Amino acid sequence: MNKNQGSLLTSIYTIIALGITMIFFFPLWWSFSNSLRIPKETFTVTGVGIPFINFTPTLGNWTHQLSFPEAHIALYNSSFIAVISTALAIVVGLPAAYALARFRFRFPPNKDITIWFISQRVLPPAAAVVPFFVLWNMLGIYDTKFGMIIVQTTFIMPFVVVIVRQTFLDLPIELEEAAMVDGATHIGAFLKVAVPLSVPAIAAASLIMFTFAWNDYFFVSVLMMKNFTLPIYIAGGVDSRGVQFWFIAVRTMIAVILPLILCLLAQRYIVRGLTLGAVKG
Amino acid sequence: MIRWDKRIKLLFLLPAVIWVLTLTIAPLFFSLYLSFTDVKREVVITGVEEIPVLDKDGNPKTRSDGSIRTKKVKQKELQIKYDWVGFKKYKRVVNDQEYQDAAKFTFIYVIISVFVEIILGLFLAFLFNRRIYGRGFMRSLMILPIFATPFAIGFMFFTILFEISGPLAWMGIPFLSNHNWAPFSVMLVDIWQWTPFCFLVFLAALQGIPDDLIEAATLDTKSAYKIWTSVILPLLQPIIVLVILLRVAESAKLYDYIASLTKGGPGTATQSVSFLVFNKAFKMNDFGYASAGSFLMLIVVMVFVMLFFTRLRKTYE
Structure with missing residues (x-):
């Protein structure tokens, strides 16, 4: 019983930790994602800006x-x-x-x-x-x-x-x-x-x-x-x-x-x- | 034990001491002097010189009568005059509404950001001290903000807090355009960058606590809350104090984020002391005001550091 409870707790803590890590990582991610978009799309992309899913990436800006x-x-x-x-x-x-x-x-x-x-x-x-x-x-x-x-x-x-x-x-x-x-x-x-x-x-x-x-x-x-x-x-x-x-x-x-x-x-x-x-x- | 030659001892230590001494103490004294003076920068014309006019090959041009063409050039020199004015600048700074506002903003900024960073850092350290999956990887991601260029971070958050179409636009909060919200936006940047630092230090400290100490405590009580308040926090206390000291001293310097994120605005809502001092010195050429203003801040920070001095001294035994 103890072991099951332990792994459940571990999962819950992992999810919380992962969530917070994502929040902290987001600004860097967003900036990176922005740098791969065509200018017009830097204002229109919604969501978390994943290349290929939310927009088509380009190295043009770089x-x-x-x-x-x-x-x-x-x-x-x-x-x-x-x-x-x-x-x-x-x-x-x-x-x-x-x-x-x-x-x-x-x-x-x-x-x-x-x-x-x-x-x-x-x-x-x-x-x-x-x-x-x-x-x-x-x-x-x-x-x-x-x-x-x-x-x-x-x-x-x-x-x-x-x-x-x-x-x-x-x-x-x-x-x-x-x-x-x-x-x-x-x-x-x-x-x-x-x-x-x-x-x-x-x-x-x-x-x-x-x-x-x-x-x-x-x-x-x-x-x-x-x-x-x-x-x-x-x-x-x-x-x-x-x-x-x-x-x-x-x-x-x-x-x-x-x-x-x-x-x-x-x-x-x-x-x-x-x-x-x-x-x- | 080796007997070290006294000259060798000094040879090792002195270059660094002399370097740092001349480049920090000397400017500080100069700054102290400037704060009692009215500095006037004037461009003075010291004379007129006639020089030959050159063509594009570098040869002097000649007039039709064969004489060399010349032009008159004013010789200018930047002269700096220092007039001793006593405490006048300090009086002006203290009574200046703009300085008061900047001091108030900087003060509140430091208190709130450091408070949130410590609490959040403790919570994260607690979380990461547990057995969780992918801890090393998440820890690496978490600490990335610490080293990011602060000035660039300001611009990064400018795009993130963009009110029309930024990723947080759905919240409908005027992050940067409202004078009540803008200070919090700047704090948000500080919290984002430095919570990971607090987290990392606290995590290192937590992992340094011997396991049997915690186990012994669990025999006494089952309440995790009690173990935290009566065992863990007292053990962490010296490190928390140190982190507070470092964070307060560091965040009081606030300049980079503002220079890129809000430029002190809207109005003067996010003008920090450093930012105001910079503008007074290099946009309005008032060196005396800037020196007096920065010295007042220096004194406040020094007093704060001194409060922790005995404790700090023990750390470096």
């Missing part, structure tokens, strides 16, 4: 949008900025993560340094945005990829520090000690022992940092003009004739697809990463 250089420039700029910022954040942040895991600092103590790194993700960027605008103009790096990379690197660095710090803490220190007994320097022990053993965490941190740099709009809208990235490119889908749903859908998808794939790849580390190392997950 080929049309991707044939314009704007799409390529935006994709190139966004990827370039995100990749270089992530790489820089790792080069600068990884040793700091290691230092916070392995060395003892007295003043200020380690945990305060860690919290200080984290605090940047908590503070509202609006407070820093006017100074950046003025300073970047003075330094002549306004509206350049270089200027954008500097800003993004600053604000994504906490992720690598807190995520990889935890991994370094979990590594047995004996491995590094053994390497140093064999004649490795401190830096050698870090580069040849600690870093290779933490590659999964570093990769996950990179995916999260890449996504945050890729997704940013606030700093982009202040510090970039002609050198546009994806968000600005999406906004271009709205013109004087009103919002063109079919183009918006394609452009939204172009922006969102990569983060979604990265999200699935970094799944195991999202909890630790987005709670800034506080919950191990």
Whole structure:
């Protein structure tokens, strides 16, 4: 009896869970479905918009949008900025993560340094945005990829520090000690022992940092003009004739697809990463 | 234990510290200074220069008498003047109806969205912690919104909340055109994107609770409600507090959704503090107002974070 009741309950819970999952997935689905319709049908299709059943899908919007250089420039700029910022954040942040895991600092103590790194993700960027605008103009790096990379690197660095710090803490220190007994320097022990053993965490941190740099709009809208990235490119889908749903859908998808794939790849580390190392997950 | 050279310690830590320090603390101080000043941006003509007129090959054009043709070009320079005005900007911000409205909207927005996200996240975590079919697959689908580009999400919801023929048009609700509904539409986007995050964290926490603890509790009472309130929720409490802190700090930044979904409208019904500050700074060129306005917000968020500070500090022992 118990077993039957159990499987019935499991079925009921599964149905509820499936329903909620569908609701949460729907907006992404709708956008994807929209991108496959001919313009007229973006306003007329009813139901949940399943290709071949509710409408005849076409790749026309995609080929049309991707044939314009704007799409390529935006994709190139966004990827370039995100990749270089992530790489820089790792080069600068990884040793700091290691230092916070392995060395003892007295003043200020380690945990305060860690919290200080984290605090940047908590503070509202609006407070820093006017100074950046003025300073970047003075330094002549306004509206350049270089200027954008500097800003993004600053604000994504906490992720690598807190995520990889935890991994370094979990590594047995004996491995590094053994390497140093064999004649490795401190830096050698870090580069040849600690870093290779933490590659999964570093990769996950990179995916999260890449996504945050890729997704940013606030700093982009202040510090970039002609050198546009994806968000600005999406906004271009709205013109004087009103919002063109079919183009918006394609452009939204172009922006969102990569983060979604990265999200699935970094799944195991999202909890630790987005709670800034506080919950191990 | 290895004895680490002090210089090595600093060599590892300092680059990151210096990088972040110069690029966050310095702008903050500059912003503090700006909030006490009236910034005037003026284009000043500093002189006139005569330069030769070039033809399309890059050679100077000549007049019929053989002299080089020239044109006069004004030399312009952007000058920024800072006049110290004391607390004037702060007074203006505090008394400004627009700022008050933005602060009120941001406040309500944060309270409602975070509240719903926590409750819904807990419920989902509870559901997914059960034995259900296809859990891994559904979990993967559920967490997709977390990483989606917020600015793009705003546009996505623009098409979904479209009142004439969108998929939710049958509800007959003026999602974006009514000043009472529009704030809720923005909250809906936040809830859609961040409930999965709360869910994921709570699920991880729930799965971390040892089974025998729950089993021991089931010996005492058969009521699932009692087990939740007296065993599970107290165990989750530190994590719930942390998620609240992170979500409040994050959603108070509200800018991207508004920039793409409502543009602060209708009227100023969905104007957040960040959005208002942005407009004041870059559409009306009032740097002082923007700095003062964002500093007030910074102080409020800081005070809130400080309330949780001791608890947060323990987490990073």
